[in-house]
Amino acid sequence: MKKEFETATYELVAPHIVKIMQNRPDARNAQNAQLTYDLNECFDMAAQDEDVKVVLFGGEGPHFSAGHDLRGFGPKYPQKDFDLVGTWGMSREGGVHSRYSFEQEVFLGMCRRWRDFPKPTIAMVQGKCIAGGLMLAWVCDIIVASDDATFVDPVVAMGVCGVEFFNHPYELGVRKAKELLFTSDWWDAEEAHRLGMVNQVVARDDLESYSLEMAKRIADKPTFALKLTKQAVNTAQDNMGQRSTMDTVLALHHMCHAHNSEIEMRAVRAEGVPEKFREGIKAAE
Ligand code: ZN
Numbered sequence: 001m002k003k004e005f006e007t008a009t010y011e012l013v014a015p016h017i018v019k020i021m022q023n024r025p026d027a028r029n030a031q032n033a034q035l036t037y038d039l040n041e042c043f044d045m046a047a048q049d050e051d052v053k054v055v056l057f058g059g060e061g062p063h064f065s066a067g068h069d070l071r072g073f074g075p076k077y078p079q080k081d082f083d084l085v086g087t088w089g090m091s092r093e094g095g096v097h098s099r100y101s102f103e104q105e106v107f108l109g110m111c112r113r114w115r116d117f118p119k120p121t122i123a124m125v126q127g128k129c130i131a132g133g134l135m136l137a138w139v140c141d142i143i144v145a146s147d148d149a150t151f152v153d154p155v156v157a158m159g160v161c162g163v164e165f166f167n168h169p170y171e172l173g174v175r176k177a178k179e180l181l182f183t184s185d186w187w188d189a190e191e192a193h194r195l196g197m198v199n200q201v202v203a204r205d206d207l208e209s210y211s212l213e214m215a216k217r218i219a220d221k222p223t224f225a226l227k228l229t230k231q232a233v234n235t236a237q238d239n240m241g242q243r244s245t246m247d248t249v250l251a252l253h254h255m256c257h258a259h260n261s262e263i264e265m266r267a268v269r270a271e272g273v274p275e276k277f278r279e280g281i282k283a284a285e
Helices: 033-048 097-115 132-138 168-172 174-183 189-195 204-219 223-239 242-271 275-284
Strands: 002-004 008-014 017-022 054-059 121-125 128-130 142-146 150-152 200-202
Touching (some): 008 033, 054 204, 128 132, 142 189, 142 204
Parallel strands (some): 017 054
Antiparallel strands (some): 008 017
């Protein structure tokens, strides 16, 4: 059984095991609204199907994920408390409200939802995994990486204190989190394995078969025990402060966005509206 969404696929690949794939290979699986909500539908289907016990999660094409789609997130927003126009960050109301609500739901909220998905999930990561792509790998319970996988969160270079699902200290350790954020350096699969961010490193050609074999061993276990084991380990991480850390860091993250907008507005007042924003403003009028 395979179900195709616009930007994702859902496929039963073995008894009790579903494979969910991001399917925007030409865009290197850049995450837009369509992909976010297609993936969410896939996860919902897997959660609601009693027969499904384990989910494999990957990305079609040479790279797992290029991160958030910086060409725009597209119009498909489910929020009700504001009205976005054009590119993200621009709303009729303006200010911080729309961007904060948007990121709280679409980035932090969705990632939390998938992190707490009630069945074991295994990310299969190949090629590049950039910024927002890290969030999609990190929400999974287990990460299997191919030996050519490389990772980076370069958003400090863009003036923001790391991606919205701020799991860096829990994935990399406190010191390496600082180093890799401060420098925007890449780390490879071996380094990710050494740091404990990645469970196993395998040859690219073996990525799916290896992950599937692991999924089968997990699928042999009782459903409810798997669910509660996941909940137990996630509770341990919650008690290490993950949840409140992320809430606080999302506020810091938005202070960065607000700062950058203010600086940009100062330039707009001095030099006029940059070409890239004119279309959105026309649409808003
Ligand atoms: Zn952001």
